[in-house]
Every structure is written in C-alpha cells, then in structure tokens.
Amino acid sequence: MPISDADIEEEQRHFANVVTTFRKYVPYHLAANNRRRKDLFTLPKADQDLLERLGYKQKLDEVDKAILANEVFLSKIVVDPEIFGAEDEGEDDHMPEEEDEADNPEPSSIGSGEHSSQSHSHSSGSRTHSHSHSHTHSQPHSHSSPKQYKPTEFDMDKLRSTLKQFVRDWSAEGKEEREASYGPMKDALLAHFSDIPKEERRNFRVLVPGAGLGRLAYDVASLGFACQGNEFSHYMLLASFLILNKTDRPDMHTIYPYVHSFSNITDRASMLRAVTIPDVEPTLPPGSAFSLVAGDFEEIYGGESDANEPQAGVWDAIMTCFFIDTAKNIVNYLRIIHAILAPGGVWINLELSTGPLLWHWENNNTNDPSVELDLVEVKELAKMVGFEIENERTIDATYTTNSQGMLGYTYRTAFWTARKKI
Template sequence: MPFSRTAINEEQAHFSNVIQTFRQYAAYSLSANNRRRKDFFTLPRADQELLHSLRYKEKLAEVDRAILANAEFLNQIVVDPEIFGHELEGIDDPGVNDVPGDTQGPFHSHSHDHTHGPHSHSHDAPTRASQGHAGPEKKGRYRPTDFDMDKLRSTLKQFVRDWSEEGRAEREVCYAPMREALLQHFSDIPPAERHNLRVLVPGAGLGRLAWDIANLGFACQGNEFSHYMLLASFFILNRTDSVNQHTIYPYVHSFSNLPNNAAMLRPITIPDITPSSLPQGSNFSLVAGDFEEIYGADDDADEPHSGQWDAVLTCFFIDTAKNIVNYLRVIHRILAPGGVWINLGPLLWHFENNTTNDPSIELTLEEVKALARKIGFDISNERTIDTTYTNNAQSMLGYVYHAAFWTAKKII
C-alpha cells in the first residue's frame, strides 16, 4: 500500500523528534537532578547539615556522572541516523543539544520515573503527536516531552531485559518456554533443516527473542515499529563487537523505592553475548513498520505473507492491539497450514483510555482464547507464567504479571 506524502512527512517528523529526544537526554536528565540540588538549598541550614553527613550531595553528583555516561551511550546510537533513510531536516548535529555539565538545561523537568505497573510494559505506537507539552522551541529544534523521555528511559531498561546478564533471569522466564514450545512443535525436523522454517516475532523490542530463535537455526524475522526500539536494536545488533562493551545506568532516573544507593547507581554492562555471533548462514532480519500494515496487507507479489510463516511468536505483544480480532486474523492468515502461534503475555490493553481517539477492543483472557478458537486455532500447552517486565530487581517495588502462555496450532 503506497503511503501518502502527509503520512511520510509525519513519519519523518516523528523520527526527527525521537533523534532529538536521544540527543537532549543529558540536558533534560541533568536538569531533573538539579531540581534536587535546588530543593536541598531551600532547606534550613541544620537540615542541610544532616543531609550533608549522609553524603546526599555526593549522591547527586554520582547521579550526574551516571546520566552523562548514559548520554554518551545514547549519543552513539544516534550518531548516524541518516542510515535509516529518513530526511532529517532541522536536526542539530550530534552533541549540540547535549550539554554535559550544564545542569540547568534548556528547560526544567519534574519527570518522575514511576512506572506504576499498568502501562509499564507498553511501548507506545510511533505516535505522531506526543503527549504533554511539545513543539519546536525555535525553528528546527524539537523540545522532547516527559512522555518522550519516559520512552527513552524505558529503552535503557529494555537493554537490561534483552541484552544483559542482569536481565537473564527475567528474560529466560519469558523466552525459554517460547523457545521450548517452538522446538517441541517442530521436534520431527532435524536441526540442520530448521533454516527452512520461517518464524516471525512481531513487537520484537530489542530483538533478543528473535535473535535466540535464529541462533537455534530457524529463519527468523522480528518486526517492530517504535523508532526508539529500532534505533537501539540496530545499534546493539550491528554496531557492537564485544561482550560487555557498554555500561549503562538504567535506574538513576528515580529516587523512589530504593533500599540503598547501589540499587540506583549500579552499572549494567551490555551485551551479555556478541550479537554478531550467530552461526554462519543464519537467516535473521528485523523489519520496521506496523505489524498490521506489513503482514495484514493484501499480499504484494514481491513479499507475500499469507500462509508463508511456520510460526509466530508473540511475547508481551497481543495487548498492543487496537482491534485484537484483526491481530489474531493476521496471525492466523500468515501461518502456513499446521503452523503454530506461541504466545506469552498479560492483557494490559495498550489503547484502553487512550487520548488519541483510537478505537480499543478490550477482552478478557477467556474471551481472547474463545476468539482464537473461533478464528481457527487449537490451543494447547496452556499455563500461567509469573514474570516481571523491565523490573529493577533491587527496587522495593515490583510488579509481577500473571502472564498467559499457550501454543496454538492453525487448524483451519
């Protein structure tokens, strides 16, 4: 389906805004930390001295340093955004908006990183109109919103989930059962022939599950539409040469629910494996764009999808649907006869109560499964898997999803 000029322009503007968000991370985050410094100086002298004895100001300085380290990492991700093929008019040069040491920043933020369970796992649509106050401060310069920065901070946490040793426990709770169910479904296929089986992972995030599947020898394609995820996954997959090459500080943006300073300031190194270490001849790709638009469109002659996929793996994905009926129809239609859909996730309907006038159909788990059966799936291997999602394992607050797992075979 050809896109209108307006849609292309909106997409490019959104991409530019995402790049600006990466580049203004330092100024924005240092400014938020500086608010704490200012608050400190509003206190009575005696209170300041008590906090001084707890080394509170030193802690703020350490947070500044961690933010600058994060900024260095994030700037590497967007050093060369032209490779993504978007026109980038009005984007400042790398580094121009990063003002290391400028704790004032261009604006002051009162962003708190309270990811209160609901919606904490939801990466948003590549919304053209971000929420909150946004817009050009001056011509060509976008001023990221709290909403934009929240997505960037979530991207840092997503690196932990997908590409760190620290994230292994959380990700294995989710990805191991999915890999096992896939291997089980195709247990009669010798490993050397797995490359003939095509597996799709929609909503691939930073790509680890898709990478794991390709590492098992399957032909695997991830699909993702968030520019934050796409920029970050491109970087980790294509621009990283060694284990633990990068150090990030994903937990320095909130001072709440911390048992001690280390819970906030501990460094996380990534990646835990070299992404380029896939076996010779592996077939692994990531496709950018909306799942329904790409895989639900009437088949184009070059890239047909109907009946072309042997497996679809959805992890924390189906609740991103506006219309779950269409999601399930697309999954069913693109599967080959006898193909398998493996799902794990909660039902945190992403568009529930949206402010963008998008439709949103919200079903219970029972209803989703009844719908899947009506569409033509035979569901088996059902269970509940308790799991966190991009959780700070050392926080005093943690949300556990009672996520639904199943294997569903296409029967009609």
Template sequence: MVPDFLENLETIRTCVDHNYEIIKLILQDAEYMFENQTQEIMDEDEDVKKTFPTAADMDKVRTTLKQFVRDWSPLGQQERDACYRPVIEEIKNRFPSHQCERSSVKILIPGAGLGRLALEFTKLGFTCQGNEWSLYMLLASNFILNKCREENSLLLYPWVHQWSNNKYTEDQTRPARLPDINPAEIPEDSNFSMAAGDFLDVYTEPDDWDCVATVFFLDTARNVIAYVETIWKILQPGGYWVNLGPLLYHYADMPDENSIELSYEQVKKVIIKTGFQYEKEVMDVKSSYTQSADSMFQYQYNSVFFVVRKPL
C-alpha cells in the first residue's frame, strides 16, 4: 500500500546521521567552554557504554535541536516575534537611546537558552548577560555564539524525531537553516556574556542589575517565590522586571522532586507583597514553544506579559 515507506525510513536515518555530525561539532571544544575551569573528557579507550542515556536525556537533546529553530532559524521568526519582540520593545522604551547611555544599562536574561534574546539586547547597545542552567543549552549556545560566523551555514533536521501528526511525509525531514544572522556581528565595544549555573546560586549580589527580562522562565522554578525574591534583591532601586510566559511548572509531576505550583493570581500577590509595583499587565498573549508550524498538532499558551518596578 505504501511502497516508499522503507525508502523514507532510509531518508530519516540519513537525517539523523547528519544531526549527529552537527552534535559532534557542538561537542568538539566542550572541555574549553568555561573560562574558569576545564572539563575532564573521557578517554576514547574507556568503556563509554557504562553510562546509558535515559529517556529524559534523549528528550533534552530533541528539545535542544528544536531550540535551534526557535532562536536561530528563519522558521522560528514567528515564535520570536510573539515571545521576544514585546520584551525587547518594552525595554527599549524604558531605556531610550536618546536619554541614556545604553552601555551603562545592565540587563540579565535568566533561562537564556541559546542566547538569541540576550544577543538582541547586546546589538541594541545594552550590557547584557544570559544565564543558563541546562548543560545541553550551554553546549549549543557556546557553539552557535562562538563558532558560527556565517548566515545559514548549518543545516539541521529538528523534526526528524516527530513521528506523529505529520501532514506530509516530508514534514518529518524538513530541514532548518541557521543561523539566520551572524552572531559575531555586534558592536566592537559590546559587553555580552553567558553565565552557567543555577539562577538562585549565581546571582546573590544586591542592587546589581538595571533590568531582568524573563521569557518562559518562571515555570522552571521549584519554588517560584524564591525567584521573585532573588529578582527583587539583585535589581537596583528603580530597576525593571519584564516577564512573558506561562506557568508550565517543570517539576510538578516529577517523582522525588520538591515543587510548589502557584497560580498566576498567587504569583502576582507574591510579587506585590515583595514590594514590586505593577506598571503593565497583559493577559492571554498567544505564544508557543519550539512548535513545528507544519504539525497537525499545535500547542498554544495564553501567556502573561507584565512589567514591574522596584521602587526608588
């Protein structure tokens, strides 16, 4: 009935092999990724099969491949416009270039993923640091930000593991070209960095940042109250916190993980009780996360977008 089925499986296998070549490039200089320490890489003659990847490990790899599309491919432009554009425009308006020296404005992006949002702020002249905890994201962001120097120089097959809800056979093997811009094309005097580690552990210095921008970040918390309190602590008086995202708590259904899940109504009460003043709030912002536009299954969030300020 489907004579080309086995042939298509071979095409899928070829795409998987190609993705693996990209992954090897990502891992090539991984031991030198962190400035403050060198990672010990296992010798080739060791029995690497002693450690088997779990289903969760494989899911993170698949998510990272799709994150390349969200942050660095023309195919992710619609998602970036929905999720990043409101945050960028809001902060641009709060710190207009004709009223302040943007290089003196420090912006922190927790949960920076593959670094696109942080880079966009750097291109606007701000001092910006992205923070990321996931080693998968850190490896991929190091590769795209530090190793890629030509537009559309890479080919990736981000949907090759998506076996369901394919309208057309070729949807599964549709390629994505990236990056859509040259990550190296930023002002020479730019102050841009990525910091690895848990947000709550890395950022303890009070009154250190002019603005914190969080996109799809609050739901990564085991205790969202700790996030709110930390953002309050590290913001300078008069500083802004700009947020967009849902509350899909990552640890809610994980066994042996402590997690507190608050509604947005409760989160808002915590934000106000902490001392923040609401300056803007927009409900039901339509947004998605690493979604294939061609899939027969579409997942959409009604996100909240808010701007709060730490009083002077």
C-alpha cells in the first residue's frame, strides 16, 4: 500500500517533535529539580536546617550541573537533524517557562507517532560510517514547527531511556548486562557458521531488527559478517548516528544517566556518577559490510516495496533481541522472518518471557490492534510457520538497570535458535 503525503507529513512532524524533545531537555529537567527546591521551602524551618546539614541543597545544585552536562552531549545528537531529511528550524524560542514545563506536564500519549513508518537507509563502511537518509516519496513543504511543540512526560521518558540505553550498549559499565543477552546470541551465530572460515563470513548476511543503538549489529559486523540493523525509533536513530558516525575514540562522551530520579538510590555518588561512552572505538576494518536501515520492519521486509532489493530468501541469519513483542500481529512478524530467511537459514531469538511476553501494544489507547500470545503459543506458532526450534533455554538478564541502584529487575528470558525448514 503506497504511503500517502499525509503519512509522510505525520512522520516529519513526529521527527520534528523528537528533535524538540532533545532540545527542551534542560528546561524541562531543571524545572523538575527546581520543584524539589520549592518543596523544601514548604517545610518548617527546623526541618530545613536539618536537611541543610545533610547537604540536600548542595545535592540539588550538583544535579543541575549534571543536567547541564547531559545537554552538552544531547545537543551533539541533534546538531544537524537535516541529515535525516528534516528541515532544521533552529533552537530559538524553545525555552519554556520552567514552572509550566515540569509542574504541569501534558498527558502522555502511548505510541504517539513512534509507530509511523520511514524508509531511510543508513550505510556504514570500513573505518568511517557514512549514513544516507532520504525519503522514498516526495516531501511535503509544510509540517508542524518544532517551536510549537511542547514535549510531554512520555517524550521525556523516551529521552531518559535513550541515555540509559547508551549505558547498556556502549559503556564498560553495561558490558555485563550486554553480554548476558548479546553473548549467547553471538555464540549461537558463530556455532551455526562454524564450518565457514572467518575470511568468508562477509558472504553471509545477518539482519538485526529492532537494532536500537546498534551495538549488537555492530558486534556482528565486527565478527566479519555482512550485517544490517533495522530500527524505527527516531530517538534511537539520531543517537546511533552520533555514536557510529561522529565518534572516533573510546570514552569520547560523558553522560549522567541516573540524575533524573531520587528513588531507589543508595547514595548521591551512585546517582551523580558519570558514565563515559563508547567503550570501544566504533569503527570497523576496511571491507566490512555494515548498514542501518530506518523504518518499520513489516513495511521494509514484508513486501517488495523496492524492486531493486527484494528481501525474500536473502538473509542467512536473523537475530531478534527483545523484538518480537513489539508486534501488533505476531503472526505477520514470524511469517516475514520465515520468508526472508534463506533455506536452512537460522533465526536466533532472545525474548522477555515474563508477563508472559511484554507485548508493547497491549492495552494501548491509540486503537492499534494487538495480538498477545503466551510463550508456548509463540513457539507453536513458529513451528506452524515453518521453523524447527532448537537449543531452547532460559537465560537470566537485566535491561538498562542501574548497577548501583537499590531496585532492579531480572528477566527470565526465552532463548532459542530456529532453522527454516527446507
């Protein structure tokens, strides 16, 4: 089904709103921190004095400094959003009144725009990653100005989650959590192609849908495979562009990902600590084949929208990590995965199995359809579609957890490999 000009305009509007969210990070969160100061002055003077002796006001000042330091990093992400095909309307007049921004946030809207589709390609080669980003349809001449948009708490939560995702995917601190999930998947990939010499891995194509900030896809490309990641979130796409294209040394950036909440914190040092990223130089050897494609998984890989690049049967492996529960129609997701795998190809999957799956569209308020299956049903469905499931096991894993915090969730994830029946 062709994408209409209205769809394209909606996508551009959403992208502009995401850029605005990045740019309004500081006033929003400084206002939230200033609310704590106002609350402090509502207390009896004797209570204020005790908190003064604890250094509470000083902690608030340190949080302000960390928020301002985060802005230095976040501003690099949106310094030139026009590379993604959007007009940059500047940063003037984007500073809202502090009290309005944090004390009266607008109601959140689940799924607001995040499900809009794009079809832009990001390609990276050898030592530097050169991304191209172009619409496949004509662009409208008008869309909502970023200056007219007031980010909601839902928007800001997406942005805060992106900072924590940087810790998971691109910091030394996140290595243990990252390897608990990505490690078994990479091991399974190497085991499947164990009879292939390393120098010939570039002849085998691996797809990573839901690539997020791109670390798993980058690691697969580092192993020598031809790897493509796919991602639809503008937050993730903008952030991964900075890491893969504008970062040329380890520990180049410093962020403070845990300063936004005072809950479940052992001490102020754990909340205020800096995290440097990336933990590696994010470049690949000459001749590496690595790309990121922006857009909706079903639209890009589920049809033949690009006659010059048919998808059916061309992927030797597909690796899905915390991805299949993003489906509105899980049947179609599995059908597409099966269709685009080569005969005998392998699907390597790691999925949250609590709840029993964390279906992203369950109970949504946007009238989007959602089909939720339990884990047994998902595996039975995979067999019906044409997969032979192997190597099943449960792996304990965390996700963007503050390693020094007092609260953390351990998920009993379901892991398997599945061969496409010939």
